[in-house]
Amino acid sequence: MKYPTLYQAFRKYINLSPEAYLDLENRLVHKTLDKKEFLIKEGQVIRYLPFIHKGLMVNYRLDDEGEKHVIQIRWAGLWLGDLYSFFSGAPTKFNIRTYQPTELLMINHETFDFITEKHPIYEKYFRLSIQNAYIATLNQIFNLHSSSAEARYLELIKNVPELLNDIPHYLIASYLSIKPQSLSRIRKNYK
Amino acid sequence: MKYPTLYQAFRKYINLSPEAYLDLENRLVHKTLDKKEFLIKEGQVIRYLPFIHKGLMVNYRLDDEGEKHVIQIRWAGLWLGDLYSFFSGAPTKFNIRTYQPTELLMINHETFDFITEKHPIYEKYFRLSIQNAYIATLNQIFNLHSSSAEARYLELIKNVPELLNDIPHYLIASYLSIKPQSLSRIRKNYK
DNA sequence: ATATTTCATTCACCTATGTTAATGAAATAC
DNA sequence: GTATTTCATTAACATAGGTGAATGAAATAT
Incomplete structure (x- = not known):
């Protein structure tokens, strides 16, 4: 096998x-x-x-x-x-x-x-x-x-934390249906 | 049959x-x-x-x-x-x-x-x-x-015009993922 | 028929996200 | 190894859509 x-x-x-x-x-x-x-x-x-x-x-x-x-x-x-x-x-x-x-x-x-x-x-x-x-x-x-972009982001990285290292952030933003700048803004709150 | x-x-x-x-x-x-x-x-x-x-x-x-x-x-x-x-x-x-x-x-x-x-x-x-x-x-x-709420609304009523008479507008708003007030605002532009 | 509830609309104000532009770091190409 | 491109981040400003409250019309219940 x-x-x-x-x-x-x-x-x-x-x-x-x-x-x-x-x-x-x-x-x-x-x-x-x-x-x-x-x-x-x-x-x-x-x-x-x-x-x-x-x-x-x-x-x-x-x-x-x-x-x-x-x-x-x-x-x-x-x-x-x-x-x-x-x-x-x-x-x-x-x-x-x-x-x-x-x-x-x-x-x-x-x-x-x-x-x-x-x-x-x-x-x-x-x-x-x-x-x-x-x-x-x-x-x-x-x-x-039903969820805000921020909530969708937190849910996503909770489920698949390695994603942030595996693909460019602008694709994660796109998947969340927001712009890369907005993703950066959200991420700034969690440092 | x-x-x-x-x-x-x-x-x-x-x-x-x-x-x-x-x-x-x-x-x-x-x-x-x-x-x-x-x-x-x-x-x-x-x-x-x-x-x-x-x-x-x-x-x-x-x-x-x-x-x-x-x-x-x-x-x-x-x-x-x-x-x-x-x-x-x-x-x-x-x-x-x-x-x-x-x-x-x-x-x-x-x-x-x-x-x-x-x-x-x-x-x-x-x-x-x-x-x-x-x-x-x-x-x-x-x-x-990829589409704004307004574009999704126009597309929907183009495809299913009778919908506006068949169910409450607040359900159409929900389907479009906006609030009833926002749907009213959009509709005001098309009168 | 009257009272009550549901619904659509409007308005003033608020907030999340978009937009444009600039910067530096990292990755890639030469 | 250097030049170029790609990418993430930040900031200032703009905007679509949310919020809360008020109003009247329509639908429903009594």
């Missing part, structure tokens, strides 16, 4: 036999990304479901003025990417890239079809996975509605 | 035979809600997937101070409710209620299991349905990040 992190990710939601896991592991595409590299750019059709083995990735969209808006920050142990584009074949509106060297384990369509057919339990896993991604975004909307 | 609206909703994403549709139709629970009635309250476990046949419904969460935050407004032709709670059995954090007389067509677990087993195409439909709900919430986050 080369990737116990991945096995644990499955075991969190389903009871997966080591054999069924190995059927997948043998077909994974291992991809290494440098610091500051793109995985996905707007307009592309997503051909892989990527799992973050090491490192972290940032998902942002561009508005009409070309400004970045960070929608998701995902780290080791999580899936990411545009499930919608992967399953529907529609071009994505997202840009997904690294700011730290990152290793991904990726599943392509052929592998997805193979393992879900051979082991239907994987189907359940991915439905649960979408469901959880969905509920997480509903929570994110609720937080944007 | 008693509910062509529902059939059309399926046909939007999948190729469903009338026979397969009728297998479901016979098992639907038809529910009529008065003006101002609750379908779901926080803490309950969701036992139905509701489709809005006529009318519209509002989904909100309460924050620590007990203030409502409207997360979704859904109208005829759409599914709603907490798919997560329905599938996982976890108690919901949402409150879902009417502000207009509304008719629902509901699927319980038994019916869901029956029709997805007999017609696996339904399984695909509900996966697509979750996917679309997920992508819609990601868009909602992007809009909260």
